[in-house]
Amino acid sequence: MIRVVLPAHLRTLARVDGEVKVEVAGQVTPRAVLDALEAAYPALRGTIRDQVTQQRRAFVRFFACAEDLSHESPDAPLPDAVATGAEPFLVVGAMAGG
Numbered sequence: 001m002i003r004v005v006l007p008a009h010l011r012t013l014a015r016v017d018g019e020v021k022v023e024v025a026g027q028v029t030p031r032a033v034l035d036a037l038e039a040a041y042p043a044l045r046g047t048i049r050d051q052v053t054q055q056r057r058a059f060v061r062f063f064a065c066a067e068d069l070s071h072e073s074p075d076a077p078l079p080d081a082v083a084t085g086a087e088p089f090l091v092v093g094a095m096a097g098g
Contacts, residue, residue: 003088
């Protein structure tokens with residue numbers, strides 16, 4: 001099971017408290033995690049990534065094991081600690097403004 005931490009507004013939309021767990025078959029990549037997340041919580045479709053292009057939304061970032069993975073390939077394998085459930089995959093709303 002992959003542990004996923006969502007920002008508060010997405011937890012509200014998905015109607016969950018705390019982190020969620022999703023099952024990923026095969027290689028654990030950001031794309032696979034997001035596919036499983038959107039399958040389990042359809043209300044999240046289009047909020048984290050564009051529904052047509054599958055590109056990450058501009059004000060959403062991905063972190064795992066204290067590393068920013070936002071600009072990595074969506075098909076790059078996630079760290080083993082995430083794949084084993086020891087560490088969560090974090091979806092973070094970026095801050096903007098001045």
